[in-house]
Amino acid sequence: MELWYTDEHTGEVRFSIKATEQLVSKKSAVQQIDILDTPAFGRVLILDGGLMITEKDEFIYHEMITHVPLAVHPRARNVLVIGGGDGGTVRELTKYRSIESIDLVEGDRQVVLLSKKVLPFTSAKLKDRRVKVWFEEGLRYVRAKKNEYDLIIVDSSDPYGPAEGLFTREFYGTCFKALRDDGILINQHESPFYAAHQKSVRDAHRHIAMEFPVSTVYQCHIPSYPSGHWLFGFASKKYHPIGNLDEARWNKLRINTRYYNTALHRGAFALPNYVLDILKEEETR
């Protein structure tokens, strides 16, 4: 018998991975959590049936969501990560000795517990002494914060179900308030390619652009994600993602990365015309 896992990229497009073993199948208070072992992608984390990360290509996602803002912000000391219970984003952040505190806000305790057990490649740095894990709803956590963070990273799942609130205008507005005057907000921004995801791209960009003076997106290629073409949002109160990129400073840090480099940083903000059109349409709506 063969075991295959299928991620529905859209109602009409599917992505299937052969699996050798199901390591975890657990219903938490928030969602269904599955972890599979696969020959092609290694271990795969699945929430409510949707693929979150794979061992094979998670480095792309986690490097791009962290190093881009940290090569721009000259002195990010206090960082907030919303979602990201697998620990991959935190792992990249701990590579910076200048970061003093990392607050991780995860709505589902089980994601963190199971990641620690089964996904050591992402979760190993959750025990770094700078990391504090809060098991709370992201929207609620940020509501109480004011002028406290240099960088907020929204490492959420898709905007259907538990992460829905993390794509709303009120959420981005409360993030704005929680950031210092030169703070940066990075968010997982979905894919522009299929109509269903493009709607999320549009909503997120429109909402962020209403709250932040600097707001754009950057892209990367993540093979296991729908269409492979993925976006992140870069929003800030002050810094420009290219104008304030300090290549020399970042390269001097000698941080070991497999995907990110400062030349790619520049390139990631060079967007296809149809994506530029989407952004423009939402900004002028």
Added chain:
Amino acid sequence: MNPELPEYFGKLCMELDVNSMKPLDNLGHPVSVIKDAQHLAAELFGADDAFFMVNGTTSAVQTMIWSATNRGNKIILPRNVHRSAINALVVNGAIPVYINPGRDRRLGIPLGMSIDDVKKAIAANPDAKAILVNNPTYYGICSDLERIVQLAHDAGMMVLVDEAHGTHFYFHDALPVSAMAAGADMAAASIHKTGGSLTQSSILLVRKPVNPDYVRQVITLTQSTSANYLLLSSLDLARRFLWRNGRDIYRKTMEFADYAREEINELGGYYAFGPDLVDGDAAFAFDRTKLSVHTRDIGLAGIEVYDYLRDDYGIQIEFGDIGNLLAILSAGDRMMDVERLISALAEVKRLHERSPAGLFDHEYIDPDVAMIPQDAFYSRKRRVPMRESIGLVAGEFVMSYPPGIPIVAPGERITPDILEHILFARDRGCFMTGTEDMSLNYLQVVA
């Protein structure tokens, strides 16, 4: 048949749209399935009889008034009633004896009726036939219903309860007492508001010694003889659902609302009021499922916050008036939705807060009644510019909808305060209704 109907509404919906066949019974003269369904509803709500209504709780309220009073009879009622009650008086010519509701000084909102005021009204009008009680008010405030029932019955008056916002009182003991449990004679329960039936369906509850057959005759005076079976069956389904799940869903709703109140009060500026308002008299009890929030301290009218929530944050709430907003939460909401509402309120405050100076500070103005509603409505009238109406007697209603509580009713004199209230509400974006002039520039007054 029009093929677009089943395509749009679904086949089952059309199959239920039937009428006038013997096995389906007849709402105006129920002898079989409707009778049985009404009987089950009466049992569930602790009434002796229940009537399914297909023209809204409006028809239930009006049936209560028409069953209890005839032309020239007096009825005691708080002035902050829904327009349907005063409309009933316009039609049958009964005479309102208004009790000014208690008022919360800080919030400017009308409360329930104080026992002292009820006693005085009864003593001054021993010939009144009935007392109508709003329980709860739109904001969730209840009067001391059991005590009012006792006072009224001792004086030989009926007690009619507009329970349009209190259907859920029957299903959880942490909620205020229900009309039937308090011994009221009749109650209008708006199952479609918080009970889960289709819009426009409602239930009228009746207890002995009220004669149910006379009530049925009164209902048929104005009720359609082609009652819609979608509405009727939704009432029966709601009845069964509430019987099975009522306790659980209202417990969940109370938990949502309690949590939201705590978090909103944490934000500062807003005041999400609740059981803390209870004073044992005009605010005898509070309906914890209601999320009412006072907004005036952040310098915004409730209707302005209501508009921001809808336009900027995609959140539709029940209503906003001059100084407050009301969100109706239900067990169908998710915690995420509640969090979104709280965060959106925080954002509205952060982005739009201003000085409260110049904001109108009360929702209720004691009326100056010059004529009974029927005489005023049917008198010869003339049209005057709204701004020139001070001192004249209104020939029509003016109200914001929702909540549909008249700012002025036919027969009441326009005072400067009333005019200011009307113009303020209109200019802040309240949806104003009642007047012949759709744009509210003119008012019909008694000539």
